[in-house]
Amino acid sequence: MNIKSYIAKVWLARGWILSLSLTLSLAPIDSLHAGESEFDLTFSGFGTLGVVHNSNDALKFHSELTVKPANNTYSFNADSLLGLQLNARLPKRFDAVAQVVIKDRISSEAIDSLELLFLRYRPSRHWALRVGRTSSDLYMLSEYRNVGYAYLWARPVTEFYELSTSIAKIDGVDVSYVANFGDGVWENKLAYGQSHSVLSANANQFEIDLNNVVVFTSIFTQAPWLFRLAITDAEVDEVDFVTQDLVEGLRALPSQLWPDAASISNVLDGPKKGIQYYALGLQYDSDRWVVQSEFSLTESDWGIVPPYYSGYLSVGYRFDNLTFYSVASYLNNLDDPISFKPPQLPVQLLSPEVVSQINGLYQGSQFAVNAVRGEQRSYSLGVRWDLYPNTSLKFQWDHTKVDMAGNVLWTKPNSMPQLQDEKINLFSLNFSFIFSL
Amino acid sequence: MKCLMVLLTLISLLPTVVAEELLVVVSESSRVESLTKGEVVDLFMGRYVTFPNGDKAKVFDLASKSRTKGQFYKLLVNRTEAQVNAYWARLLFSGRSVPPEEADSPEALITQIKQTDLAIGYISSQDLTEGLKVVYRFEAF
Structure with missing residues (x-):
């Protein structure tokens, strides 16, 4: 267990104990309220058993970057998961939720399977305050992206959702205000905290901690419409990735040898860099038609995560228990690939080993700065069958075109750069369910 | 005349049509x-999770596949039961809210509502009994 996850555990445990003791200290006051049950536990869960067939040998699929890539042509690990949740209704105006989701994660730390663990206080009908671990409410499906039964598709649209898994959970606090507005309901929420993620980046493990994460979400619902806006600002706190070795190597070089080394190391260095996410979403969900679209823009000062934009449009039509749908989605970088100037070395004065090390640093930096680029678009067709209450069966076909230099959402069998554009057909069959006891 | 008598007799034998209504009820x-x-x-x-007056609400629902349940959600939000279930899955597993407690039958639901002044549920007008208060009435269907 590394130091960061240890601190996260201690932090969560302290918050939890503090919250519980606060609740229990208020309990006797609440017992005066007649007819109100004091304590109530509800156990529930959800799951997906899914199989994915990938037509392409050059790129391995994963549904999100926190999950291991599919190893074979047919894969059960990409979409399959099991979630367990405990809701506790507590005295006074408190309640608490804990949720664990078991899936084939990159991380082997148990704490990374904990998706929710928060205590909520509702001082009035309109206000709610939460302390603990919550899902970051960036996009429409962010809070329930693991619950296949709750949405139409085989999985949240990968072009839109896969990169955002690096900020899926927030350890901190949030406050929300809900009020009726005209014939609709308007919810505004502000969250603050930190986030820890273990991701897959090709054959490497990529750990990233974000600090000072601030998420503002505004959702207006007036059936059958839903509009949402989210703005997120975060600061890179710590990075455990091969790029930080490059940064150290570049910084160790005397500036006379390669004057650009310092500026390159600043581009690659993660800590203190800012990342901003902006997202707009729209949903129309009537008895027959369900149309959903989202657009997002991600800005970043950090060279390893170049700015990108993504979006999708999904149109579905319900026909009894069947819903037929199609989705078009894309992910593109805002800027062109970065090209560093090669070092002009006084080779006659340097030993061949030093020249080779500096050239290695140059090539590594050049590779790293363009390794997290995403350029792809997908067209999907699918059907969801609500075959029995609380269960659904989905079949989906995705046709994806991945550009030569933009395959961040995929894992290559080896770390060599992709040499050509790839076309991929994915076929997914998912059985999703929910239950409660 | 004889024909008229037969016709009148037949009409009188027809079952009385009473408009069935869906009622949202709380304890009296x-x-x-x-x-x-x-x-x-x-x-x-x-x-x-509270009534407009700020009182905590305990919402009761009927079990899956009951006719009254289907009609209730159709009239309330124009949604099928499967749509309502998926909607609640979103709320429950995002940690926002807990779905209504399900009662196996209208009788069980009425018993639950009478037990606490924080409860609310829906029944067919034919099941309305003493001890309940109607707080919203859907038009006849």
Whole structure:
């Protein structure tokens, strides 16, 4: 267990104990309220058993970057998961939720399977305050992206959702205000905290901690419409990735040898860099038609995560228990690939080993700065069958075109750069369910 | 004349058609007197966990596949039961709210509502009994 996850555990445990003791200290006051049950536990869960067939040998699929890539042509690990949740209704105006989701994660730390663990206080009908671990409410499906039964598709649209898994959970606090507005309901929420993620980046493990994460979400619902806006600002706190070795190597070089080394190391260095996410979403969900679209823009000062934009449009039509749908989605970088100037070395004065090390640093930096680029678009067709209450069966076909230099959402069998554009057909069959006891 | 008598007899034998209504009810001891349709939606779709007066609400639902349940959600939000279930899965597993407690039958639901002044549920007008207070009435269907 590394130091960061240890601190996260201690932090969560302290918050939890503090919250519980606060609740229990208020309990006797609440017992005066007649007819109100004091304590109530509800156990529930959800799951997906899914199989994915990938037509392409050059790129391995994963549904999100926190999950291991599919190893074979047919894969059960990409979409399959099991979630367990405990809701506790507590005295006074408190309640608490804990949720664990078991899936084939990159991380082997148990704490990374904990998706929710928060205590909520509702001082009035309109206000709610939460302390603990919550899902970051960036996009429409962010809070329930693991619950296949709750949405139409085989999985949240990968072009839109896969990169955002690096900020899926927030350890901190949030406050929300809900009020009726005209014939609709308007919810505004502000969250603050930190986030820890273990991701897959090709054959490497990529750990990233974000600090000072601030998420503002505004959702207006007036059936059958839903509009949402989210703005997120975060600061890179710590990075455990091969790029930080490059940064150290570049910084160790005397500036006379390669004057650009310092500026390159600043581009690659993660800590203190800012990342901003902006997202707009729209949903129309009537008895027959369900149309959903989202657009997002991600800005970043950090060279390893170049700015990108993504979006999708999904149109579905319900026909009894069947819903037929199609989705078009894309992910593109805002800027062109970065090209560093090669070092002009006084080779006659340097030993061949030093020249080779500096050239290695140059090539590594050049590779790293363009390794997290995403350029792809997908067209999907699918059907969801609500075959029995609380269960659904989905079949989906995705046709994806991945550009030569933009395959961040995929894992290559080896770390060599992709040499050509790839076309991929994915076929997914998912059985999703929910239950409660 | 004989024909007329036969016709009148036949008409009198026809079952009396009583318009069935769906009623949203609370216990007669509840402090809630009436709700608008929007306020009923707020409670049954988990937007608020309290009544408009601030009292905590305990919402009761009927078990899956009951005819009254299907009609209730069709009239309330124009959704099928499968759509309502998927909606609640979103609310429950995002940690926002807990779905209504399910009662196996209208009788069980009425018993639950009578037990606490914080409860709210829906019944067919034919099942209305003493001890309940109607807070919202859907038009006849």
